[in-house]
Amino acid sequence: MNNFTANFEQLIARHTLVGSPLISIVIPVYNEESGLEQLFKRMFPALDAMASQLDVKYEVVFINDGSKDHSAAMLAKQFDARPDVTRVVMFNGNFGQHMAIMAGFSYSNGDYVVTLDADLQNPPEEIINIVKLLLDGYDYVGTIRIDRRDSHFRRYASLMMNQLRNKITKITITDQGCMMRGYDRRIVNLMKKSKEVNTFIPALGYTYASKPIEINVSHEERFAGESKYSFYQLIRLNFDLVTGFSVLPLQAFSLIGILLALASGVLFIYLLIRRFVIGAEVEGVFTLFALNFFLMGVMLFGLGLLGEYVGRIYQQVRKRPRYVVLGVLQQDAEE
Numbered sequence: 001m002n003n004f005t006a007n008f009e010q011l012i013a014r015h016t017l018v019g020s021p022l023i024s025i026v027i028p029v030y031n032e033e034s035g036l037e038q039l040f041k042r043m044f045p046a047l048d049a050m051a052s053q054l055d056v057k058y059e060v061v062f063i064n065d066g067s068k069d070h071s072a073a074m075l076a077k078q079f080d081a082r083p084d085v086t087r088v089v090m091f092n093g094n095f096g097q098h099m100a101i102m103a104g105f106s107y108s109n110g111d112y113v114v115t116l117d118a119d120l121q122n123p124p125e126e127i128i129n130i131v132k133l134l135l136d137g138y139d140y141v142g143t144i145r146i147d148r149r150d151s152h153f154r155r156y157a158s159l160m161m162n163q164l165r166n167k168i169t170k171i172t173i174t175d176q177g178c179m180m181r182g183y184d185r186r187i188v189n190l191m192k193k194s195k196e197v198n199t200f201i202p203a204l205g206y207t208y209a210s211k212p213i214e215i216n217v218s219h220e221e222r223f224a225g226e227s228k229y230s231f232y233q234l235i236r237l238n239f240d241l242v243t244g245f246s247v248l249p250l251q252a253f254s255l256i257g258i259l260l261a262l263a264s265g266v267l268f269i270y271l272l273i274r275r276f277v278i279g280a281e282v283e284g285v286f287t288l289f290a291l292n293f294f295l296m297g298v299m300l301f302g303l304g305l306l307g308e309y310v311g312r313i314y315q316q317v318r319k320r321p322r323y324v325v326l327g328v329l330q331q332d333a334e335e
């Protein structure tokens with residue numbers, strides 16, 4: 001039997017594995033003390049129901065992303081209540097939602113992984129729908145928020161960003177913002193291997209998917225607390241998305257540069273001819289100013305864009321740890 005067939009057989013064998021598959025739920029937590037209690041109250045019963053209905057096992061991996069409130073203590077308390085199915089990874093500082101999820105991948109053992117936000121904007125009761133599709137063999141289950149409950153402005157901004165992203169990256173996910181998603185272990189392992197400092201998990205997962213699917217999930221208002229993303233951070237996140245998955249913006253700037261150079265060449269020849277036909281003229285000085293400022297704007301934007309890439313390269317080559325784990329609450333090795 002050659003290597004490929006052996007691997008393939010293994011793959012098939014895993015999917016017809018004896019015993020029930022393990023589902024890991026990965027949840028990043030940053031200053032969520034006002035909503036955590038309610039999350040536990042709704043999620044654990046929903047997961048217990050799922051476990052008996054689908055004959056699967058589950059584990060929940062919380063990552064405390066350096067919360068400054070009582071979130072850490074509440075997570076520890078929940079760990080005491082359900083140590084058999086709970087693991088808590090404590091970060092030594094705030095490393096951001098996507099790094100928290102990355103750590104969650106590293107500390108989860110499931111055959112399938114579902115990521116979820118801690119703010120109850122996506123109902124934990126719907127995790128089961130994602131898991132069903134994963135068990136059916138889809139390796140990436142994306143989600144589309146129906147009846148999205150965010151401000152008009154945010155919805156509109158997302159819509160624009162989605163369209164832009166579709167054009168400049170090869171990633172065609174309908175709704176990039178929703179984090180409640182499911183991944184097969186194969187994809188999770190590939191994501192773990194991608195040592196990117198700045199990344200966007202749903203897009204990264206999608207690039208490795210071979211059999212993706214999207215489903216609708218309902219979306220509720222934040223149960224408690226406030227969004228952890230300011231307008232500025234959302235812009236940064238979108239830059240991560242674009243720079244992380246495409247160099248098209250850089251190429252577009254070379255094109256703009258070429259076009260502008262051509263246009264100014266033509267303008268120069270035109271002005272030269274005019275000089276000889278009409279003679280010296282001084283009119284249009286302010287038009288020139290306007291044109292100049294416009295071009296300076298274009299140049300600065302290009303430079304800034306270049307900086308976005310260079311800055312990320314710089315972060316990447318320093319090879320600092322992407323996150324620092326203070327400690328992990330988990331049960332001793334399986335007995």
Ligand code: UDP
Nearest residue numbers: 028029030065096097117118119227228229
């Ligand atoms: N989060 C995190 N680290 C951060 C910011 C957010 O772990 O630096 C978590 C947060 O606790 C929540 C999830 O990421 O579980 C999504 O955050 P939020 O609901 O504020 O984002 P939004 O829904 O507004 O996009």
Ligand code: MG
Nearest residue numbers: 117119121222
């Ligand atoms: Mg949210």
